[in-house]
Amino acid sequence: MKKIAVFASGNGSNAQAIAEHFNQGNDARVIVILSNRKDAFVIQRAADLAIPAIVFNRSEFYDTDNITNYLIDEKIDLVVLAGFLWLLPSSLVKAFPNRIVNIHPALLPKFGGKGMYGHFVHEAVVAAGEAQSGITIHYVNEHYDEGQIIFQVHCNVDHSDTADSLAAKIHELEYAHFPRVIDEVIKTIDPT
Ligand code: GRF
Secondary structure, three states, X not given: OEEEEEXXXXXXXXXXXXXHHHOOOOOEEXXXXXXXXXXXXXXXXXXXXXXXXXXXXXHHHHHOOHHHHHHHHOOOOEEEEOOOOOOOOHHHHHHOOOOEEEEEOOOOOOOOOOXXXXXXXHHHHHHOOOXXXXXXXXXXXXXXXXXXXXXXXEEEOOOOOOHHHHHHHHHXXXXXXXHXXXXXXXXXXXXX
């Protein structure tokens, strides 16, 4: 069985969708959810899903290798960032080459980079008058939103769309595709 670790900073609806997708079968499982916020709703979701949760603070994440070492010790096969807002320390990126994926709620390379997350992305897309937005699933390197793209899918941005209505469309795309794409990626990874 392959082991997945999911990082999330907030609501965690993608983390839940991924856990529910995998934890019915025996090929791969979300064995831990990690967050930088102890009050994030994803921690409640982890409890409801009976998945262990780990919360860390900035100094533990950046000044120690505790989290990287934990993932190595647990023999994690794939790290999934699902609404995780911090840049990964290079020790973590180096320990999991081509084994960290992120989802971005727009069509990279547009509307990516530092500060471009969540609502800010959708507000920028609507303000720019884009005819289309979508999701990008990509490998993670040491820069925000710059790793190799694995998958993109588009949706239309209508004249009546607001950041909220666009966010709802994007979430539907995320739930439909992110678990499925993770499934494809994890099948390419040799077990550790
Ligand atoms: C998602 O739209 C994800 O693409 C973005 O942040 C949002 C997180 O939503 N990076 P949730 O926490 O999974 O509900």
